[in-house]
Amino acid sequence: MDLKTSRVLQSFLLKQAAQAMPLRKLGKTGFPVRALGLGGQALLEIEGQAKASRDLINKALDLGLNYFDTAPMYGPSRQYLGDTLKTRRNEIILASKLYQRDRSGAQKELDSSFKLLNTSYIDILQIHAIKDEEDLGVFKKYGAFQVMLDAKKADKVRFLGITGHYDPDMLIRFMGEYDFDTVLLPVNPAVPEFNKAIVEARKRDMGVIGMKVMSRGILPMYFDHRAILGYALQKADVSIIGCSTETDLEKNVFGITNPIFTPLKITPEIRERAAFFFKGSDKGPWPNTYQPDLPKIQYEAKK
Numbered sequence: 001m002d003l004k005t006s007r008v009l010q011s012f013l014l015k016q017a018a019q020a021m022p023l024r025k026l027g028k029t030g031f032p033v034r035a036l037g038l039g040g041q042a043l044l045e046i047e048g049q050a051k052a053s054r055d056l057i058n059k060a061l062d063l064g065l066n067y068f069d070t071a072p073m074y075g076p077s078r079q080y081l082g083d084t085l086k087t088r089r090n091e092i093i094l095a096s097k098l099y100q101r102d103r104s105g106a107q108k109e110l111d112s113s114f115k116l117l118n119t120s121y122i123d124i125l126q127i128h129a130i131k132d133e134e135d136l137g138v139f140k141k142y143g144a145f146q147v148m149l150d151a152k153k154a155d156k157v158r159f160l161g162i163t164g165h166y167d168p169d170m171l172i173r174f175m176g177e178y179d180f181d182t183v184l185l186p187v188n189p190a191v192p193e194f195n196k197a198i199v200e201a202r203k204r205d206m207g208v209i210g211m212k213v214m215s216r217g218i219l220p221m222y223f224d225h226r227a228i229l230g231y232a233l234q235k236a237d238v239s240i241i242g243c244s245t246e247t248d249l250e251k252n253v254f255g256i257t258n259p260i261f262t263p264l265k266i267t268p269e270i271r272e273r274a275a276f277f278f279k280g281s282d283k284g285p286w287p288n289t290y291q292p293d294l295p296k297i298q299y300e301a302k303k
Helices: 003-019 050-062 077-091 103-117 133-139 145-153 168-175 192-203 225-233 246-257 268-274
Strands: 023-025 032-034 036-038 067-069 093-098 122-127 157-163 182-186 207-211 238-241
Touching: 003 246, 032 036, 036 050, 036 246, 050 077, 050 246, 067 207, 067 238, 077 093, 077 103, 093 103, 103 122, 103 145, 122 145, 122 182, 133 168, 145 157, 157 168, 157 207, 168 182, 168 192, 182 192, 192 207, 225 238, 225 246
Parallel strands: 036 067, 036 238, 067 093, 093 122, 122 157, 157 182, 182 207, 207 238
Antiparallel strands: 023 032
16 A cells, blocks of 8 residues: 555544544533543643644544633643634634632633633633632632633623542532532543542533543553543543644544543552642652643732
8 A cells, every 4th residue: 555545544534533433412511522622731732833733723623523621821722722713613612711719810811811712702611720628719709700600691601610630529529619510620540539529520410521531641651542542431521632743633533433441450650650640649740741830829819
């Protein structure tokens, strides 16, 4: 088979895989989502990658992915997505986040998101990176949650969610504070502790969005890529995976449509390496990722 024929066949098989990608309902939002979504990290969080990022986003859309994730903390991710949303907004279920915990800081983040994303509305707005009890400050009078409620009341945001990869008990605690629509959390065999948060979310008909599926490329060092995606398929409605190249994206599309369902044995070594984001593992590095200096969170603005 010559190179040209090989490329034609590869393209044909990719289109077939894309058409076979599972479609699920994202909990009480009612959104029909493909089982694979595009994360806002990896390539999309790197400065100077505007063209490559636009190509990746458009390729994802062409392949049928419809859930796209971003956040103010993900470098130029919002700008790259916004460049694409100028012409393809109606094809995307767009999820963004608020990292700041006070009302003023959160409002500034939301305003900048609307501007950078070139959109008048966000489908799912989430509290970003819930970690401990101090984060409950968002529910105070001058907390960030009021920004979310105001935006939803003004029809600028359709649904509200929470995210966290540190402590599943805090996610469950937040579920009891408000009737959230979605939860974004690790769907990863190295951290089975999060399964209880998934169970609680299902009881509440929340959409379950998986992240840290590959543990930044660590899990594929030990397991078949398709087996990791098979694990995610059994837990989440949609799993968001950041991609560094279009080849990464294509591999994920092929994998999500040809999964392997088999138990994944997690050894202490794998646990230590792949659970670097989990509670008690703060010493672990964030490999292969752009990590800006995190701004100091202000939990409640002064009157």
